[in-house]
Amino acid sequence: MEENLGQLNRQIIVILDFGSQYSELIARRIRETQVYSEVLSYRTTAEQLKQLNPKGIIFSGGPSSVYDKKAPHCDPEIWNLGVPILGVCYGMQLMVQQLGGEVTSADRGEYGKASLLIDDPTDLLTNVEDGTTMWMSHGDSVTKMPEGFEVLAHTANTPCAAIAHHEKKLYGVQFHPEVVHSIGGIALIRNFVYHICDCEPTWTTAAFVEQSIREIRAKVGDKRVLLALSGGVDSSTLAFLLYKAIGDQLTCMFIDQGFMRKEEPERLVKLFQEQFHIPVEHVQARERFLNAIAGVTDPEEKRRRIGHEFISVFEEESKRLGPFDYLAQGTLYPDVIESADTNVDPKSGERVAVKIKSHHNVGGLPKDLRFKLVEPLRKLFKDEVRKVGRSIGLPEEIVQRQPFPGPGLAIRILGEVTAERLEILRDADLIVRQEINRQGMYNQFWQAFAVLLPIRSVGVMGDQRTYAYPIVLRFVSSEDGMTADWARVPYDFLETVSTRIVNEVRGVNRVVYDITSKPPGTIEWE
Known part of the structure; x- marks a missing residue:
């Protein structure tokens, strides 16, 4: 310990x-x-x-x-x-x-x-x-x-x-x-x-934050720290904690790979820069990522290519913005338990980064791109991270943000990912989020999202024959994501979501609901 x-x-x-x-x-x-x-x-x-x-x-x-x-x-x-x-x-x-x-x-x-x-x-x-x-x-x-x-x-x-x-x-x-x-x-x-055991309740959020800030300052000194920001609760909490500790010595890099939800990248950057005054380097790389997975249908190959491209962009931008002595990672305690591996620099004895553990969780950084690690959250569980985030002023919309996969919408589009399909899914996903928020249901689900299938079916709209995509609605309840059950939502709510998607999203003529639990299914489709 x-x-x-x-x-x-x-x-x-x-x-x-x-x-x-x-x-x-x-x-x-x-x-x-x-x-x-x-x-x-x-x-x-x-x-x-x-x-x-x-x-x-x-x-x-x-x-x-x-x-x-x-x-x-x-x-x-x-x-x-x-x-x-x-x-x-x-x-x-x-x-x-x-x-x-x-x-x-x-x-x-x-x-x-x-x-x-x-x-x-x-x-x-x-x-x-x-x-x-x-x-x-x-x-x-x-x-x-x-x-x-x-x-x-x-x-x-x-x-x-x-x-x-x-x-x-x-x-x-x-x-x-x-x-x-x-x-x-x-x-x-x-x-x-x-x-x-005669213990006392000393493991508190306030005590953790106070001690973490002292440790970060002692470890980092006057050196610069780089953080890959994703907008999720882990990296956002880490950004807030680091900024409290070292201020402008922190550089947050947000790589916009084009697979996030509608208007999410712009809202994230604006929130951090304008409302919380935390500088964010917004790296626009949508075209690069879309080209990287052009024609790819295998989900594992999609992940691999997205991961490889993320690493390439991260390397280029970190060298442009650097030099940096430290890389901040949002590693959590379950990651530590499951991996149980440490990579130690033989000279300094400090752990060094050979993989990026962020929102993307996608493979290793180049071995010659070496940072000392700052991992203040590595002894926390997800629910503890939310408590820390809330205590240091992280907005509730991020604290309670549902899990979102690193490759984003690219793995919620089955088969090939195209600009047209991304736009369709973004519009359908926005309606899902609007309706669950309107009904006050957001916090009832572990995840609630839409999936686009790469098939077309016949439909009828205004006496016209259509041949368009189906959207799958996937709402699940879970405590930790290891197992999950499909959510029993009211039929009239499903009807509202379905009607809006079919009427408002061009290219969709059918909506279905996934009633598969995990196991035997998984939460995500890819």
Whole structure:
């Protein structure tokens, strides 16, 4: 863990990741209690943990059985640190096995919702309602507890659904308290954080902003910083934070590749320059990008070419505007967890950029274009970035901006992208945004947008036969974008949107609604 974060957060809950799909979610739930948490590999040693001085440790779930030959195991010295530990699902089974208990394959697995029947309503389960719903996902079960452990709760199929060694402050739960389906999960997590680990709510937005500004100034000094601005909440929050810290030492570059929504580039540049007085270099490159993907129909090839062109433009413009010592990137904590890679300059020991992680997220910068990195947001989740943005004055229209893909409308036009198709989709997309805003529905969706299909169908308008494109409406709800469900919107709203698109957008004679969830589909069509 970085020293600066250690200074800001004198207390930390560490999550050791054993391969669970929910490890990030555990960290987010802890931070929602205003206590800092961080996800580390299960390979982290007791000595490394001792240096972090955590207030508590959580062992995540995982896909393995503790008896698998390649099952992940922790450093056994961790049990002797004297730090409260909570094992979740696989984490509980590992705790039991390593401390002398027994885990066996259950006669009946338990998956989905189950009623938690509480035997000891104190300590970990204080204020957790008896019979509350918890989310189960396990095939193995504890059949013999280690010495000194007691059963806290059970379910119809699992005799040891929650266990504890009160004296050593070791706890285990066979369910997943971090998921939204576990009704009493947040209360349990708060009990562990506050009652058992004795934490205080010091992980606040104000504290983060204050510390980040100090760190940026100390790191950058009087050097210049370059930021690729996209208009999304990540890069915009980063721009505001950097400008507060270093003022005109910051240069924001906005590359207009021609695939953004109607009037969005102009509005973005005007907002930053005129309203917030943050200088933005507006690079006009629409024709270059359109030529780069002319005739391309494969979505991956589209992305590759757009990425390559972005890098070329970025390189040219940074040399024209430079020199710069630092590149600011809107890297977030999920990016850090998922990539887990660092590129270190052998001379300075600092991380250097070999890829641009911005709104575009499109491949690597040339290796001879080297910057030291400034990544103030790299320990934040998306919801925390929104809180920071709001606290430092970012307008609500950007704070609540729905996710927008780096290649933009180029991947919402299936098949070849042409100037004509871009104009059609921009007009249809504008109507979608106007109507959801008019109905006050914008924040109800994770994403709501239009897609243009590269086919034509027959229609009739004013007694005339038409042969025009269809528009697909895609509205989804989601918590994190990993899974999504299609939104059940009122029919009369869909009718209004459809009528406006067909009547107002030349070249469209049909509107359809996508009712596919993710999985099996994806949110975007390409």
